[in-house]
Amino acid sequence: MSHWIVAPVVLPALLAPVIAFVMRHDIPLARAASFAGTIALAAIAVGLTVMAAGGDTFAYDLGGWPAPFGIVLVLDRLSAAMVLLTAILALIVLFHAVATGWDARGRHFHALFQFQLMGICGAFLTGDAFNLFVFFEVLLIASYGLMIHGGGRVRLQAGLQYVVMNLAGSTLFLFALGTLYASTGTLNIADLAEKVRDLPVEDAALIRTAAILLMVVFAIKAALFPVQFWLPGTYSNAPAPVAALFAIMTKVGAYAIIRVHTLVFGPDVAVTEGLTGTWLMPAAVATLAIGAVGVLGARRLMPLLSFSVVGSMGTMMLAVAAFTPYATTSALYYLLHSTFSAAALFLLADLVVARRPAGDLLAARAPTVQNGLFAALFFAGAIGMAGMPPLSGFLGKLMILDALSGTVWMTTAWVAILLGSLLIIVGFARAGSVLFWKSTALAPAEPAPAPVVPEAETEAAPNAGPEAMRRPANAMEVAPTLAALAMLVVLAAAAGPVTDYLEAAAGQLYDRSGYVEAVLGGAGEVQE
Amino acid sequence: MEMLVASAVGVLTAGGVYLILRLRAFPVILGLALLSYAVNVFLFSTGRLAIDAPPVLSKYGDATYSDPLPQALVLTAIVISFGMTAVLVMIALGAYLEADHDRIDMTDTDDDSAAAEKEREA
Numbered sequence: 143m144s145h146w147i148v149a150p151v152v153l154p155a156l157l158a159p160v161i162a163f164v165m166r167h168d169i170p171l172a173r174a175a176s177f178a179g180t181i182a183l184a185a186i187a188v189g190l191t192v193m194a195a196g197g198d199t200f201a202y203d204l205g206g207w208p209a210p211f212g213i214v215l216v217l218d219r220l221s222a223a224m225v226l227l228t229a230i231l232a233l234i235v236l237f238h239a240v241a242t243g244w245d246a247r248g249r250h251f252h253a254l255f256q257f258q259l260m261g262i263c264g265a266f267l268t269g270d271a272f273n274l275f276v277f278f279e280v281l282l283i284a285s286y287g288l289m290i291h292g293g294g295r296v297r298l299q300a301g302l303q304y305v306v307m308n309l310a311g312s313t314l315f316l317f318a319l320g321t322l323y324a325s326t327g328t329l330n331i332a333d334l335a336e337k338v339r340d341l342p343v344e345d346a347a348l349i350r351t352a353a354i355l356l357m358v359v360f361a362i363k364a365a366l367f368p369v370q371f372w373l374p375g376t377y378s379n380a381p382a383p384v385a386a387l388f389a390i391m392t393k394v395g396a397y398a399i400i401r402v403h404t405l406v407f408g409p410d411v412a413v414t415e416g417l418t419g420t421w422l423m424p425a426a427v428a429t430l431a432i433g434a435v436g437v438l439g440a441r442r443l444m445p446l447l448s449f450s451v452v453g454s455m456g457t458m459m460l461a462v463a464a465f466t467p468y469a470t471t472s473a474l475y476y477l478l479h480s481t482f483s484a485a486a487l488f489l490l491a492d493l494v495v496a497r498r499p500a501g502d503l504l505a506a507r508a509p510t511v512q513n514g515l516f517a518a519l520f521f522a523g524a525i526g527m528a529g530m531p532p533l534s535g536f537l538g539k540l541m542i543l544d545a546l547s548g549t550v551w552m553t554t555a556w557v558a559i560l561l562g563s564l565l566i567i568v569g570f571a572r573a574g575s576v577l578f579w580k581s582t583a584l585a586p587a588e589p590a591p592a593p594v595v596p597e598a599e600t601e602a603a604p605n606a607g608p609e610a611m612r613r614p615a616n617a618m619e620v621a622p623t624l625a626a627l628a629m630l631v632v633l634a635a636a637a638g639p640v641t642d643y644l645e646a647a648a649g650q651l652y653d654r655s656g657y658v659e660a661v662l663g664g665a666g667e668v669q670e
Numbered sequence: 671m672e673m674l675v676a677s678a679v680g681v682l683t684a685g686g687v688y689l690i691l692r693l694r695a696f697p698v699i700l701g702l703a704l705l706s707y708a709v710n711v712f713l714f715s716t717g718r719l720a721i722d723a724p725p726v727l728s729k730y731g732d733a734t735y736s737d738p739l740p741q742a743l744v745l746t747a748i749v750i751s752f753g754m755t756a757v758l759v760m761i762a763l764g765a766y767l768e769a770d771h772d773r774i775d776m777t778d779t780d781d782d783s784a785a786a787e788k789e790r791e792a
Contacts, residue, residue, distance in 0.1 A: 272743060279750050286757055290764070298765040299776055302695065305758050306774055309702050310690060312754070316709040316747055323740065324716040375776055 144193070147202040147217045149186045150225050150263035153179060154256040162253035173240050176252035180236050183259060184229035187222070194222035195643065199650065199660035201269065209661050210333045216269035216661060219647035220474070224266040224397055227478060230629070231390055231485055232259055238489050238622035239383040242496070247292040247381075254291070257284035258387065265394050269661055271322065271329040274398065275315050278363070282308050285391065288384045289376065300379035307372040311362040318355035325349045332661035335405045335654055338413060346413040353407045353414045357421065360402070363395025365455050367428035373452055374436065378444035378502075382492030385444070386626075389484040392455050393477055400462055400470065404651050409465045422463035423551050427558045430456025434562040437569035443495065443502035446573055447487050450527050453566055454480035457529075460555050461542040470648040472541035475641055479534040479633055483526035486626035490519050493615050493623065494577070504573055506580035511614045517578035519623055524570035526630045529563050534633035539563065541641070675715050682708035695762040695772035699755065706751035713744045 157179040165172040193200070194217055202215040236255065238244070245251035261281025268274050286308075290301035323329055325348040326337040341349055358369065365373040373392070377385045399422075407414040433453025440446035458480060461473035495502045497510040510516060522533070529535035539559060546555045633640060650656065682704050689701025717737030724735045766772045 272746070276746065276750070279754070283754065283757060286761065290761060293764075293768075295765075295768040296776075298761065298768050299773075302758075302761050302765045303774055303776060305754075305761055306690070306698055306702065309751075309754055309758060310705070312750075313686075313702070313705045313709050317712060319743070320709070320713045320716040320740075323743075329739075 144200060144202070146186060146189060146193070147200055147215050147267065148204070150183055150190070150229075150267065151215070151260055153183055153186070154260035154263070158253045158256035158260065161256060162250055166250065166253075169246050172252045173245065176236060176255060177240075179256060180229065180232050180259070183263070184226075184233055187226040187229040190217060191219075191222040191226045193217070194219045195646075197646065197650070199657055201661045210328060210330045213273045214269040214330065214332075214661055215267045216332075216657070217267060218650050218657065218660075219643065220397075220401070220651055221266045223474070223478075223643065223647060224393070225263050227393075227481060228259065228262050228266070228390055231387065231481060234485060234622045234625050234629075235383050235387045235489070237625070238386070238492070238619070241616075241618040241622065242383070242492065244292070244381055244383050244492075248290075250287065251291055254284045254287040255387075257281075258288060260284075262390060262394060266397060269331050271331055271334065271402075272319055275312070275319060278315065278394075279312060281391065281394070282312070285384075285388065288387070289380050291384060292381050297379045297381075300375050304372055304376040307362070311359055311369075314355060314362075315359040318352050318359055321348060321352035321355060325352065330661070331402070331405055332658045335408075335658055336662075338406055339411055341413045343412050349413050350417060353403075353417055354421065356402060357399065357418070360395045360398040361425065364392050364399060364459065365395070365429070365452055366422075366459060367425040367432065367456075370429055370432060370452055370455075374445050374448040377448035377451060377488075378442065382444075382488050382495070385448075386485040386488040389451065389481050389488070392451065393481055396455065396458060396462065396473075396477060399459075400473070400651065404465065404470070405654055405657060408652075408654065418465060419463060422459060423554075426456050426459035426463050427554055428456075429453075429459060430558050430562045432456070434565035434569075437566050438572075440569070440573075441504055443491050443504060443573060443577065446504070446569060447484070447491055450487070450566060450570070451480075451484050453562055454484065454527065457539065457542065457559055457562065460551075460559065461545055464546055464549055464551070466545065466549075467645070467648045467652050469542070469545035470651060471641060471645045472538065472545045474644045474647065475534075475541055475633075475637075476538035478640070479526070479538045479630065482626050482629040482633070483523060483533075483535060486623055486630070487520075487523040487527060489623045489626060490516065490523055493619060494520070497611050497613075497615075499611065504576050506576055506584050508584060509578070509581040511612055513578055513582060515615075515620070517574065519620075519627070520574050520578065522627050522630075523623075524567075524574060526627065528567045528570055530567070532634060533630045534637065535630070537634060537637050671719055671721070675711060675719060679708050679712045679715070682711070693774045695766060695774060698774055699758055699762060702758065703751075703755060706747070706755075710744050710747055710751075713740050713747060716740050 157175060161172050161175055165175060200217040203209060204213045258281055261277050261284055264277035265274060265281060268277055286305050289304055290298055319329060326334055328334055328337055338349060362369045377388060380388060403418050430453055433449050433456050436449025437446055437453060440449055458473050458476045461469045494510060494516050498507060500507045526533040526535050529539040543556060543559060546552055686701045686705035686708060689697040689704065717740035720736040
């Protein structure tokens, strides 16, 4: 039993209070500690991924209590990949927050950031349904703090809305867990997988209720159709680096759906047969449609990006809802892709919005200092998000289309994905041309790439604090955006090895007995 | 007793949902509190309702004992909902003081005035 499995949870959990209590007045020290912690987390995640790549499922009994009674953490290919994704994204976001000074605009950014990482990693690693609830709460309470970081009227209001929404979701989660426990007598996921199979079909009503309740809870996190409305308000009012970090939070919901609905309520389980397909597929189509229309109709940049996240979740859940190993592989690949492309766009938006007097309003105004650079980056990010070649989004969508071909939903899904992509491309093209292109025609007096002249006080920003707006972004500030875009290139270039790994992960996911044996097998030995 | 507990859960939930739909900070906070009470009672009942049963193990005699796990779950849920309510109250207070009203929902005009505000500030 390797103790490294618990490290992604313990490390941030120990680091965060130290940052909060010891380094709260010392930003440089807090930054150093936060960086060290996140780099260490990334290193551990790489180690865990290498460990899991061998194909074994590792169970870690917390406190040495055997599995169905104690809480277990489970490391397999999928959870290792998700932890690695979290660590890489966290590193990029942290770099951006420090380089742009976002972390100094409020207090306790780094402590909350580490708690957030603890919650996310825990949610990916846990093998116990109630423990999943606890880690959800950890990541949520940290996200409440991050969401309102920096303050401001609208952000606080959006934060309040976000908190209320998620508290209602948490209550629903508890109802679901209660129902699950009442009908099976266990909350360990591996044990549930066994018990649910053995349930007689006539007692299916309660467990089906629990399955649907759980799906609604995870759908809130994943921003699926009937409960997606919190996302645009939250993401577009959160500080941009936080919105970039939140790109992984929707994936926590998607991960939970994949995990629970393959292992416990799999498509081949008698009592919950046909449940996921009936509900998840229409929800995914509706989500994609809302995302695409939202992108097309958005009047500001941040809501536009938020709706594109909703759209990408819809695309991904289409593949998830098919519940075949190949479709899951494609969903996981698209998951990796959409996390990085959303993060890249939010980070870039932060750089642009900070330099526009009109904020993120989609209206032609005088060009920003580095109009050309921002336009190029936005172009790349939009290509990634819309799923055009040559970046990884194209490969992801192609795989999803391929995986869905031949299924009963083929027509609906293909139409939704292709039409949705078209709308998203149009929306992004419009936003890009208004933001970066028309602006050059509007104010030819101020050539974009020219060095900043102190007396260049045009009427474009009369009452501005123009110093900050005029200051071009330095290399350190642009680097995280470039890194996120580079991840898309890497994903596209290394698509072969990555999909091989994900295919193995999906195979492991559908191998229910392997998981159950890894978690419960050890317990049997102890008892005997 | 089943009837009593079930209707308690039902009434608490209904009240909670109604208050949440009021969309003002104070009723919503009360509504979420009611909902969390409802879920706590519900969690208790998931271990089957039992009267006069020893809490964990019966050392003396072979009487059945009540299921200890839901009690642990309820304890965890209470602690979490308590903490969450405190956070919620703080954020609601902050939002109320900043915005001068306690509406939970955000309208489009809010968004636009925010953009305009940003423009003015800049």
